[in-house]
Amino acid sequence: xxxxxxxxxxxxxxxxxxxxxxxxxxxxxxxxALYALLTIMALVMIFPFLVMIFTSLKVPSDTxxxxxxxxxxxxxxxxxxxMDEPAPLFNIEVDGEKRQLALVQDNIRIGIYADPNxxxxxYSLPVREVKPTGGFMDQQTITIDGKExxxxxxEVNGQVVQMIQTGLTAYxxxxxxxxxxxxxxxxxxxxxxxxxxxxxxxxYTEVLQLNGLGRSLTNTMLVTICVVLGQLVTSVSGGYAFxxxxxxxxxxxxxxxxxxxxIPFVVLIMPLYQLMVQIGWSDRLVALILPWIFTAYGxxxxxxxxxxxxxxxxxxxxxxxxxxxxxxxxxxxPAAVPALATLATFTFLYxxxxxxxxxxxxxxGNTDNHVLTLSLNVLRGxxxxxxxxxxxxxxxxxxxxxxxxxLAQRFFIESATSSGVKG
Amino acid sequence: xxATAQPMQKPIKEANGWLTGLVIWHILILLGASxxxxxxxxxxxxxxxxxxxxxxxxxxxxxxxxxxxxxxxPRRDHRGRTLSLLVNYIGFLLCVLAFLQFIGVFAGxxxxxxxxxxxxxxxxxxFAGYLIYAFADRYExxxxxxxxxxxxxxxxxxxxxxxxxxxxxxxxxxxxxVQERLxxxxxxxxxxGLLFGLMFWAMWRxxxxxxxxxxxxxxxxxxxxxxxxxxxIGFLLFLAGPLMLSLYTSFTNWDGFGTRDFIGVANYAKxxxxxFAPLADARQPANQxxxxxxxxxxxxxxxxxxxxxxxxxxxxFWLALRNTFLFGILVVPLAVLPALxxxxxxxSKLAGMKVFRSIYFIPSVAAVVGIxxxxxxxxxxxVGWINYGLLVATNFFNSITGLSIVxxxxxWLSVSDTALFAIVVMVAWQTIGFNTILFLAGMQxxxxxxxxxxTVDGADARRQFISITLPLLGPTTVFVLSTSIIAxxxxxxxIFIMTNPAGGPNNSTLSxxxxxxxxxxxxxxxxxxxxxxxxxxxxxxxxxxIQYRRQGNTSYEL
Numbered sequence: 001x002x003x004x005x006x007x008x009x010x011x012x013x014x015x016x017x018x019x020x021x022x023x024x025x026x027x028x029x030x031x032x033a034l035y036a037l038l039t040i041m042a043l044v045m046i047f048p049f050l051v052m053i054f055t056s057l058k059v060p061s062d063t064x065x066x067x068x069x070x071x072x073x074x075x076x077x078x079x080x081x082x083m084d085e086p087a088p089l090f091n092i093e094v095d096g097e098k099r100q101l102a103l104v105q106d107n108i109r110i111g112i113y114a115d116p117n118x119x120x121x122x123y124s125l126p127v128r129e130v131k132p133t134g135g136f137m138d139q140q141t142i143t144i145d146g147k148e149x150x151x152x153x154x155e156v157n158g159q160v161v162q163m164i165q166t167g168l169t170a171y172x173x174x175x176x177x178x179x180x181x182x183x184x185x186x187x188x189x190x191x192x193x194x195x196x197x198x199x200x201x202x203x204y205t206e207v208l209q210l211n212g213l214g215r216s217l218t219n220t221m222l223v224t225i226c227v228v229l230g231q232l233v234t235s236v237s238g239g240y241a242f243x244x245x246x247x248x249x250x251x252x253x254x255x256x257x258x259x260x261x262x263i264p265f266v267v268l269i270m271p272l273y274q275l276m277v278q279i280g281w282s283d284r285l286v287a288l289i290l291p292w293i294f295t296a297y298g299x300x301x302x303x304x305x306x307x308x309x310x311x312x313x314x315x316x317x318x319x320x321x322x323x324x325x326x327x328x329x330x331x332x333x334p335a336a337v338p339a340l341a342t343l344a345t346f347t348f349l350y351x352x353x354x355x356x357x358x359x360x361x362x363x364x365g366n367t368d369n370h371v372l373t374l375s376l377n378v379l380r381g382x383x384x385x386x387x388x389x390x391x392x393x394x395x396x397x398x399x400x401x402x403x404x405x406x407l408a409q410r411f412f413i414e415s416a417t418s419s420g421v422k423g
Numbered sequence: 424x425x426a427t428a429q430p431m432q433k434p435i436k437e438a439n440g441w442l443t444g445l446v447i448w449h450i451l452i453l454l455g456a457s458x459x460x461x462x463x464x465x466x467x468x469x470x471x472x473x474x475x476x477x478x479x480x481x482x483x484x485x486x487x488x489x490x491x492x493x494x495x496x497p498r499r500d501h502r503g504r505t506l507s508l509l510v511n512y513i514g515f516l517l518c519v520l521a522f523l524q525f526i527g528v529f530a531g532x533x534x535x536x537x538x539x540x541x542x543x544x545x546x547x548x549x550f551a552g553y554l555i556y557a558f559a560d561r562y563e564x565x566x567x568x569x570x571x572x573x574x575x576x577x578x579x580x581x582x583x584x585x586x587x588x589x590x591x592x593x594x595x596x597x598x599x600x601v602q603e604r605l606x607x608x609x610x611x612x613x614x615x616g617l618l619f620g621l622m623f624w625a626m627w628r629x630x631x632x633x634x635x636x637x638x639x640x641x642x643x644x645x646x647x648x649x650x651x652x653x654x655x656i657g658f659l660l661f662l663a664g665p666l667m668l669s670l671y672t673s674f675t676n677w678d679g680f681g682t683r684d685f686i687g688v689a690n691y692a693k694x695x696x697x698x699f700a701p702l703a704d705a706r707q708p709a710n711q712x713x714x715x716x717x718x719x720x721x722x723x724x725x726x727x728x729x730x731x732x733x734x735x736x737x738x739x740f741w742l743a744l745r746n747t748f749l750f751g752i753l754v755v756p757l758a759v760l761p762a763l764x765x766x767x768x769x770x771s772k773l774a775g776m777k778v779f780r781s782i783y784f785i786p787s788v789a790a791v792v793g794i795x796x797x798x799x800x801x802x803x804x805x806v807g808w809i810n811y812g813l814l815v816a817t818n819f820f821n822s823i824t825g826l827s828i829v830x831x832x833x834x835w836l837s838v839s840d841t842a843l844f845a846i847v848v849m850v851a852w853q854t855i856g857f858n859t860i861l862f863l864a865g866m867q868x869x870x871x872x873x874x875x876x877x878t879v880d881g882a883d884a885r886r887q888f889i890s891i892t893l894p895l896l897g898p899t900t901v902f903v904l905s906t907s908i909i910a911x912x913x914x915x916x917x918i919f920i921m922t923n924p925a926g927g928p929n930n931s932t933l934s935x936x937x938x939x940x941x942x943x944x945x946x947x948x949x950x951x952x953x954x955x956x957x958x959x960x961x962x963x964x965x966x967x968x969i970q971y972r973r974q975g976n977t978s979y980e981l
Contacts, residue, residue: 031773034768034771034773035773035775037768038765038768038769038779041761041765041779041783042779042782042783044852045782045783045785045786045852045855045856046782046785047808048786048794048797048798048801048852049785049789049797051797051800051801051808052793052797055800063806064806065806066805066806066811067811068806068807068808068811215536218536218539218540219536221539222532222535222536222539226532233653234653234654234657235654237650237651237653237654238650238651238653238654238655240650241646241647241648241650241651242651245643245644245646245647245650246640246643246644246647247643247644247645247647247648248644250647253651253655256663257658260658260662260663260666262909262963262964262967263662263666263960264909264912264913264956264959264960264963265913266913266915266936266939266956266959266960267666267669267953267956267957267959267960268662268665268666268669269943269956270669270672270943270949270952270953270956271664271665271666271668271669271672271953272661272665273679273943273944274473274668274672274679274949275473275660275661275664275665278471278472278473278474279471279473279474279524280471280530281529281530284529284530284532284533285532285533285535285536286529286530286532286533289532290529290657290661291657291661293657294653294654294656294657294658294661294662296658296662299654324646324650328650349788352790353789353790353791353792355790355791355792355916356915356916356940359919360940360944368533368536369533369536372790373790373792373793376790376792376793376796376920377792377919377920380796380799380920387800390796390800391796391797391800393793393796394792394793394794394796394797395793397790397792397793398789398790398793398794401788401789401790402785402788402789404788405784405785405788406781409781409784
């Protein structure tokens with residue numbers, strides 16, 4: 001409990017010994033540190049989602065750029081008169097001035113040469129422009145540190161100097177598009193491309209056409225709506241019966257319900273699969289809906305809520321001749337809107353995000369009946385070559401629950417807190 | 424509802440007529456259900472095994488039920504009404520479910536998806552109707568206008584829903600559907616359902632209830648079961664029934680299709696079969712000390728100068744169990760301790776805490792599959808953010824200290840040393856927020872009086888956290904810990920998505936549930952997989968039991 005208790009009169013009595021100024025200063029510093037900690041943590045929580053959204057808007061080539069960068073960027077190009085394709089632009093330093101040059105030729109073999117007497121200074125020249133000292137047949141050599149090395153005639157500032165080759169690399173030839181006389185050789189990999197921030201929303205339309213992802217989005221919506229509505233109906237009626245009606249065996253059944261809440265789903269998965277196969281529902285959407293609209297958790301939640309509604313209201317209505325269903329519809333449901341919203345949001349999440357059961361019950365080949373999570377599972381095979389598409393798919397499955405969360409976060413957090421932690 | 428009104432001559436007379444009809448109806452049911460039971464039992468009607476057992480059970484309920492109704496209704500005994508309602512309800516459900524199944528409503532959900540997009544605009548209209556309805560609340564001062572707007576809203580809402588439903592069902596397919604599907608046997612089912620429904624209604628009505636001398640309590644009991652019934656039937660059908668079958672299956676060698684022999688505890692025996700053998704020296708081959716046709720070497724260890732070998736009949740199961748435990752041991756502290764710290768900070772009354780609280784919660788609402796894909800990309804060994812972050816952090820550290828440490832660039836998910844840990848980090852990241860909220864709720868339940876008293880006594884914030892918050896957080900902590908452990912034992916989805924092949928590399932991320940999945944749905948050893956499931960359940964059950972024990976001891980009152 002690191003509360004800041006500045007306003008609390010009790011505190012002021014206990015810390016009289018310290019000067020007031022120092023206290024507020026320390027207080028502020030601690031506050032700052034707390035905020036820093038919280039902000040860092042918030043960044044950690046948010047960062048993967050930023051990666052997802054920004055990567056999903058990238059052009060394919062940008063996804064593999066290193067070092068990785070968040071914002072989607074694309075390299076600017078320029079149309080050169082004597083080239084078929086637009087040439088990419090790079091920022092190159094020419095005579096101490098940064099200029100945007102176009103890469104017109106790549107993979108020019110470059111030798112790195114140095115004077116045997118002054119090895120620290122190296123010169124980079126195209127291999128073509130350097131001739132072996134003494135001709136090709138009869139190249140002169142020099143021995144440095146007991147190692148025999150070939151000598152080359154290198155032209156430096158109009159003078160021919162005999163040098164040894166210390167390395168080989170490949171450069172690109174860069175030309176100023178506006179002034180063809182400016183020509184520079186430079187390492188392409190180390191050059192900084194001219195980019196601008198861009199966005200490629202086509203990734204989303206593309207991925208929706210891929211593997212029937214659009215269809216599975218529809219399926220997911222359909223399944224989720226059905227499960228949420230179905231679960232609301234069964235939970236409300238069951239919860240009302242448990243909370244308000246007296247019938248023999250009620251408490252035994254309720255304890256049984258509670259007991260099943262801790263049964264892990266994996267225990268049920270095989271017999272449930274067999275059941276679906278026998279009814280003929282395997283590989284069908286109905287298998288994703290019907291078994292999931294009866295939950296002990298929802299019934300329990302609604303019962304707990306209905307218990308808090310005063311009995312007197314209901315009894316008055318009963319005396320007036322209202323039926324149970326009328327009471328439920330006119331009194332309990334309107335009063336239970338927060339609980340219903342809680343149940344609906346949690347069920348939504350559960351139905352939308354579920355993966356194991358669809359994986360088991362829906363055939364991999366039957367893409368018409370895939371839900372989003374299944375399509376993503378298929379899509380992940382492309383993770384290696386087009387992460388922009390994969391993450392666009394992930395965004396489609398991740399963002400709707402987030403929107404729901406933002407709209408209904410009061411219910412989420414309240415019910416998360418009330419879902420079992422009551423002392 | 425209840426039979427409290429003055430008895431009147433006419434309704435009673437009418438009720439008597441209905442009740443005579445009901446007795447005849449129940450005699451018919453008795454005969455029909457008995458014939459049905461016989462036919463099903465001698466397998467003259469071919470149905471899939473479980474459907475047959477289910478129908479048989481329902482019919483077996485109807486036979487004594489109808490018999491009771493026949494005996495009790497003429498005596499005007501209230502039990503007759505209960506039994507009659509039960510029988511008619513079951514009959515109604517059976518007929519309606521069978522009817523819906525045979526006309527293809529359940530299977531038709533697949534085709535609903537075809538037409539779902541085109542029905543969305545109509546759902547939008549319905550929603551607009553709701554908005555209009557809600558808008559009426561603004562005119563609370565003029566009830567007439569309010570009512571007019573509400574009515575308008577209702578009409579729009581209903582029209583939207585109706586159109587949406589029509590678009591969803593597909594009006595163009597109706598004639599063909601009637602031709603193809605509505606044949607005599609299916610229509611008979613519908614007629615049966617209607618008859619059962621009618622009889623139910625006849626018995627439910629107030630005159631019949633009065634005639635059968637039903638009092639308030641009895642009526643309430645019936646209503647209770649009726650309201651509970653949708654839930655209860657689903658519960659029996661999709662939970663209790665499969666659960667029992669799962670237990671039975673774990674004692675069979677079911678392959679999911681044909682073979683299903685009862686083999687006793689053989690599955691469990693194979694899973695748990697471990698053997699120890701002393702080794703002459705640490706490098707002695709396993710085949711010299713254990714029967715390698717049965718056992719695979721699991722691990723060897725040295726103790727007090729002697730070497731031992733542990734071998735298991737099902738090596739993969741023990742590997743999976745080990746990985747699962749390891750995963751739990753790593754992920755639980757990582758997901759719980761930071762959550763405790765964050766909750767302590769969030770519990771301070773600083774501005775903006777609600778925003779932070781919401782941000783931390785976000786990862787726990789997102790689909791695991793989607794998140795796993797994001798992290799898989801971040802774990803990319805060459806261009807991933809995690810390795811880049813490591814590089815930047817190492818360079819920064821080097822520039823401060825002047826050291827030259829080479830940044831580690833692990834190939835996270837493709838190496839057996841790091842794969843499980845990579846998944847641990849991701850799962851911890853996803854669950855921290857939820858745990859934080861739970862802790863925060865626990866902290867806000869701690870009575871303020873205690874802190875005030877402690878402050879008067881001169882305890883500082885740290886002291887208060889240790890002496891008040893932590894002890895009183897006991898139940899919350901136990902709850903968070905046990906839910907985290909239970910979830911950790913069921914780890915499946917991140918592993919399935921992020922590792923390739925699932926459980927790899929080299930079985931280093933093979934978890935118990937993944938092993939179950941492979942056995943049950945890839946090799947179709949469903950009996951064996953059921954045994955794995957029940958062993959896992961046993962472990963989880965023990966954890967839950969410990970939780971309830973602890974929770975009982977540490978609850979506080981004030």
